[in-house]
Amino acid sequence: MSAKLARREHRTAWLFLTPLVVVMLMVAVWPLGRTFFFSFTDAYLDDPAVYGMVGISNFIEVINDPAWWSAVRNTLTFAVISVAIETLLGLGIALLLNEAIPGRGLLRAAILVPWAIPVVVATKIWEWMLNDQFGVFNRILISLGLIDHGIAWTASSSLIMGVVIFIDVWMTTPFMVLLILAGLQTIPGEMMEAAEVDGIPAWKRFWSITLPLLKPAIGVAVLFRSLDAIRMFDLAYVLAASNQNVMTVSIYARDRLISFQELGVGSAASTWVFLLVALVAIILIGALRLDRSAGE
Amino acid sequence: MASIALSSVTKTYGTHTVIRGVDLDIADGEFVVFVGPSGCGKSTLLRIVAGLVPASSGQVLIDGEEVTDVPASKRGVAFVFQSYALYPHMSVERNIGFALETMRLGKDAVRRKVETVARMLKVDHLLARRPRELSGGQRQRVAIGRALVREPEIFLFDEPLSNLDSDLRMEMRIEIARLHEDIKTTMVYVTHDQAEAMTLADRIVVLNQGSIEQVGTPLELYQSPVNRFVAGFIGSPRMNFADLAAGSGTNGFALPAGFLVDGGQPTSVGVRPEALSIVAAGAGRMDGILERVEDLGHEHFAYIRLSDETIWVVRVAGRPPAERRNQLVGLSFADADIFVFDGEGKRIAHRSSSALPEGVPAEGRLLHER
Ligand SMILES: Nc1ncnc2c1ncn2[C@@H]1O[C@H](COP(=O)(O)OP(=O)(O)O)[C@@H](O)[C@H]1O
Ligand SMILES: [Mg+2]
Numbered sequence: 001m002s003a004k005l006a007r008r009e010h011r012t013a014w015l016f017l018t019p020l021v022v023v024m025l026m027v028a029v030w031p032l033g034r035t036f037f038f039s040f041t042d043a044y045l046d047d048p049a050v051y052g053m054v055g056i057s058n059f060i061e062v063i064n065d066p067a068w069w070s071a072v073r074n075t076l077t078f079a080v081i082s083v084a085i086e087t088l089l090g091l092g093i094a095l096l097l098n099e100a101i102p103g104r105g106l107l108r109a110a111i112l113v114p115w116a117i118p119v120v121v122a123t124k125i126w127e128w129m130l131n132d133q134f135g136v137f138n139r140i141l142i143s144l145g146l147i148d149h150g151i152a153w154t155a156s157s158s159l160i161m162g163v164v165i166f167i168d169v170w171m172t173t174p175f176m177v178l179l180i181l182a183g184l185q186t187i188p189g190e191m192m193e194a195a196e197v198d199g200i201p202a203w204k205r206f207w208s209i210t211l212p213l214l215k216p217a218i219g220v221a222v223l224f225r226s227l228d229a230i231r232m233f234d235l236a237y238v239l240a241a242s243n244q245n246v247m248t249v250s251i252y253a254r255d256r257l258i259s260f261q262e263l264g265v266g267s268a269a270s271t272w273v274f275l276l277v278a279l280v281a282i283i284l285i286g287a288l289r290l291d292r293s294a295g296e
Numbered sequence: 297m298a299s300i301a302l303s304s305v306t307k308t309y310g311t312h313t314v315i316r317g318v319d320l321d322i323a324d325g326e327f328v329v330f331v332g333p334s335g336c337g338k339s340t341l342l343r344i345v346a347g348l349v350p351a352s353s354g355q356v357l358i359d360g361e362e363v364t365d366v367p368a369s370k371r372g373v374a375f376v377f378q379s380y381a382l383y384p385h386m387s388v389e390r391n392i393g394f395a396l397e398t399m400r401l402g403k404d405a406v407r408r409k410v411e412t413v414a415r416m417l418k419v420d421h422l423l424a425r426r427p428r429e430l431s432g433g434q435r436q437r438v439a440i441g442r443a444l445v446r447e448p449e450i451f452l453f454d455e456p457l458s459n460l461d462s463d464l465r466m467e468m469r470i471e472i473a474r475l476h477e478d479i480k481t482t483m484v485y486v487t488h489d490q491a492e493a494m495t496l497a498d499r500i501v502v503l504n505q506g507s508i509e510q511v512g513t514p515l516e517l518y519q520s521p522v523n524r525f526v527a528g529f530i531g532s533p534r535m536n537f538a539d540l541a542a543g544s545g546t547n548g549f550a551l552p553a554g555f556l557v558d559g560g561q562p563t564s565v566g567v568r569p570e571a572l573s574i575v576a577a578g579a580g581r582m583d584g585i586l587e588r589v590e591d592l593g594h595e596h597f598a599y600i601r602l603s604d605e606t607i608w609v610v611r612v613a614g615r616p617p618a619e620r621r622n623q624l625v626g627l628s629f630a631d632a633d634i635f636v637f638d639g640e641g642k643r644i645a646h647r648s649s650s651a652l653p654e655g656v657p658a659e660g661r662l663l664h665e666r
Contacts, residue, residue, distance in 0.1 A: 193348050194381040198395035198446060199369045208394070212385045 032274070039268035045261040058268035062256075068269065070244060071252040072276070077161065078236075078248065079229035079280075082168045087222055089169065090176025091214075097177065098184045108181075115174035123238040126167045130154055157245045164236050164246050168229070176221050183217025184210070219288035226284060230277050249273045298359035298372070298449035298482055299324045300345060305354035307340055307506075314340050316506040317354070322484065324359075327476050329493040330486045331529070332503035338486040341503070342452050345484060347371045358450065371450075374443030378455040380435045382427040382442070388414070389423040392441045413441045417471075433464045440475075453485040457492065469495060490532060494518075502526050524641035527566055533597060535566040535635065536608040548603070549582075551636070558645045560638040569611040571633035574598060574619060580626030584608065586619050600625065 039058050043051035062068050097108055114122065129137050130153040138150035153163050187210065195205045233250040240246050242255055253273055257266025300322040307315035314337045322328050330338045343349040345356060347368035356364045363371055382391050393410040401409075414420040417437040427435055436456055443451060453472075457465045473496055476483055487493055493500050494514040502509040502517065502525070510517060510526045521527035527535050540563055541548030551562055577583050584600040587607065598610040598617050610617075610627065619625050636644045 188379065188381065190377045190379050190381040191383065193368070194375060194377060194442075195383075195394075197346055197348065197368045197371075197373060197375040198442070199372075199398075200395060201369075201398060204398055209383060 035267045035270050035274075037267075038263050039271045041264045041267075043263040045257065045263045045266075048263055051264070054264065058264045059272070061265055062269045062272055067244070067247070068249075068252055068272075071247045071249045074161070074246055075230055075232070075248045075250075075276075078165060078168070078232065078246070079226055082165045082172075083222060083225045083229055085165070085169050086173050086176045086225060087218065089173050090180050090221070091218070093173070093177045094180035094184055095210075097181055111174050111177055113174075114171050115178075117171070119171065119234045120238050122171050123167060123235050126163075126170070127154055127239060130163060154239055157243070160240055160243060160245050164239060167239070168232070168235055171235075172225060172228075176225065179221040179224075180214065180217055183214045186217075187213050215288070219284075223281065223284050223288065227277055227281055230280055231273060249276060299357075300450065300482065300484070301355075301357040301360075302341075302345070303355045303357070305341070305344060305351045305356065307337070307344060307349065308352045314506050315344070315351075318506075318508055320501060320508065320511065322482060325480045325482055327483045327485065327496055327498045328501060329497035329499075330484065330501045330503055331488065331490060331493045332509075333529070334488060336503045337506040338488075338503055339454050342375075342454055342484060342486050345450075346373050346375050346452050348375070372448055373450040373452055374446055374448035376436075376439050376443050376451070376453045376456045378458050380427070380439045380459075382435060382438060384427055386426075387423065388419060388425050388427070388430070388438050391427065391438055392445050395442070395446050409445055410441075413445045416444070417441045432460050433468065436460065436468060440472075444475075444479075448481065451481055451483040453483065455486055455488065458487070458489070465489075465492075472496065490530060494530075500530075502529060504529075521635070521643060523643055524564065524566065524637045527635055527637075527643065531568055533569045533609045533611065535568050536572070537564055537566045538602070538606055538608075539564045552631075555631070556647050557636055558647070560642070560644040562636045562644060563639045564637045564641075566635040566637065567608070567629050567633055569597065569609040570613075571629050572608065572610040573628050574600075574610055574612065574617050575626040575628045577624040577626050580628035583624055583626050586617070586621055586623050586625050588621070589617060591616055600627065 038048070038051075040053055040055060041051040042054045042058075093111065097104060097111070101107075117125075129135050132138060132150035132152040132155070135150065135153075137153070138147070141147045142150065151159070153159050192205065192209065195209055200208075231250050232248050233254065236243075236246040236248050237251055237254075242251060242259070247255075249269070250273060253266055253269035256262050256269050260266070300320075302318050302320045305315055305318045306313065318341060330341060332338050340349060344351045347356075347363065347366060347370075351364060354364075355362055358371060358373075383394065386394065389407075389410055392413060393406045396406045396409060410423070411420060414423055417440060419434060419437045419441060422430060422434060422438075427438065430438065436459075439456070456472075457468050460468060469492055472485075476496075485492075485496060497514055499511055500514055500517055501511050504525050509529075510522045512520075514530075517526055517530045521530060524537065528537065538549045541550060549565065551557075551565070574580075574586070582602060584602040586598055587601050588599040590597040590599075594613070596612040596616045598612055598619075599607050600610060601607050608627070631646075634646070636646050638644055
């Protein structure tokens with residue numbers, strides 16, 4: 001390609017990219033930049049125009065707050081356990097759906113239902129089902145004779161994290177299934193047949209062929225889900241508002257910002273959340289080698 | 297080493313019957329080739345032998361033992377795919393040796409076997425590479441090596457050379473033939489390339505719409521096809537056909553008077569392109585217009601229009617035909633080269649050439665009038 005042609009192609013490319021870049025600047029870079037800026041101020045939410053620069057003291061205040069660290073612990077616990085369960089469950093269901101079983105199309109559609117329900121709606125439904133007096137869940141357990149009076153699943157501080165993880169697994173496993181199923185379908189059927197004819201046992205076919213070839217798909221799915229889980233807000237907030245036991249870092253930042261009106265500290269907390277997400281993303285991308293192509 | 301027997305094997309997908317009652321015996325050490333047009337069920341039949349596709353009814357026997365319900369992994373066969381089906385994330389060495397990993401042979405024994413096979417197939421310098429770093433021919437060698445290393449009882453090939461260019465195809469064809477001579481294992485080979493079928497096969501199985509049309513040695517199929525389908529399918533360019541005119545044959549094609557057929561009602565005839573030669577107009581057994589000549593250098597295909605619907609191909613070896621295009625030319629051929637078919641396409645034997653006296657004028661035997 002001549003230099004002139006290359007230049008013209010570059011110009012065309014920029015022409016197409018410009019609207020996107022403008023939108024990105026408006027909806028992402030601008031708010032992020034504002035947040036970053038406010039985290040160095042002592043502004044309050046009722047009048048953000050009045051502020052003084054305070055350096056990094058907001059950041060220090062956040063990391064000196066035990067509530068912040070409890071939120072970090074909650075968030076990481078939630079992220080690690082829920083993503084792990086979702087990945088294993090998603091892999092299992094995807095493997096089942098990938099088999100030529102009758103009614104597979106219907107099952108595939110059905111499995112998407114939990115994912116299609118808005119988080120708030122799903123959370124409210126589960127909250128009711130888990131209610132200690134009227135919930136169908138306790139009713140079943142009682143009628144089976146497993147317990148003699150209803151358990152307050154969503155009120156008990158020791159159970160609530162389990163409930164949050166459970167609802168998240170219920171809601172987002174379909175997403176995992178879908179991504180892993182897409183990965184499974186890129187594995188050539190003839191290759192698996194070759195292994196079958198060659199007398200490779202099923203466990204070895206899975207372990208040495210399916211899993212390595214699925215690694216990029218699982219990696220992308222785990223990355224998406226992990227980043228989602230670390231900035232999780234809606235589920236825990238709808239279920240338990242500011243309950244210390246399931247307070248995530250996003251809820252912590254929101255409380256500082258809205259409940260306490262501390263624009264400066266809240267922004268600093270938000271920036272910490274952003275850095276936490278970025279750190280996890282970098283670690284995951286490095287560990288899963290997602291920047292390399294499959295089979296590398 | 298093992299024989300294969302299929303008895304009344306059928307396969308249906310839903311309401312669609314793909315294999316219709318196939319009976320076939322393949323002897324131990326034999327090289328059998330399945331040929332047939334695309335979609336006739338060659339791959340399906342081969343997969344039924346491998347156990348990758350369950351037969352809807354009928355039986356599959358390997359070495360005399362019924363294996364109809366035995367899974368593919370327990371049949372002791374090796375399968376080479378057109379797509380190579382190599383494991384993309386493994387080195388060539390591991391690709392070849394993968395099936396041995398679960399056989400408790402020990403690492404050294406596996407490595408030795410892999411190296412022996414790799415040397416045999418001339419891929420020993422590529423052992424560290426990944427499949428995508430290989431050319432098509434090298435990939436297919438690795439795929440064959442992967443099959444070979446297990447020392448299977450039976451080799452099954454599904455169009456293994458169809459993705460290769462023609463030079464490489466010929467080279468690999470010779471190597472597969474040599475491989476069969478060396479190891480003498482039973483091989484079943486699917487192809488739509490009849491050059492491969494003719495050169496490799498001990499016996500060829502011609503399939504058409506899920507049924508066997510004929511089984512025989514390459515020469516048998518070429519010289520005495522049982523019907524019009526086999527006659528047309530074996531040979532390249534394909535046999536020229538013409539329908540005989542009903543009645544006495546003053547207009548259209550007719551058999552010469554005194555042409556003796558062994559029962560049946562002749563309705564069409566065929567002559568192979570290589571049995572025809574071009575002569576001066578009127579000097580042959582029929583005339584036609586020379587429409588086109590394809591030059592391949594060492595041979596030439598002349599297309600001669602005999603009637604509105606009928607164009608016959610003549611294969612001219614050596615020098616190109618001297619006749620010019622759009623010129624009226626004659627065609628000559630021997631009686632022995634005429635194939636006669638009845639209304640259902642079955643070939644009818646005839647004894648004309650030996651029965652007829654010498655010197656009968658060419659005109660009036662197999663004749664076409666324009
Ligand atoms: N899994 C399948 N489901 C439905 N029809 C199939 C399937 N596999 C093959 N067929 C049909 O069976 C016929 C024979 O296929 P195949 O054995 O692949 O033909 P060939 O190898 O001779 O080209 C084709 O008409 C094909 O459409
Ligand atoms: Mg095929």
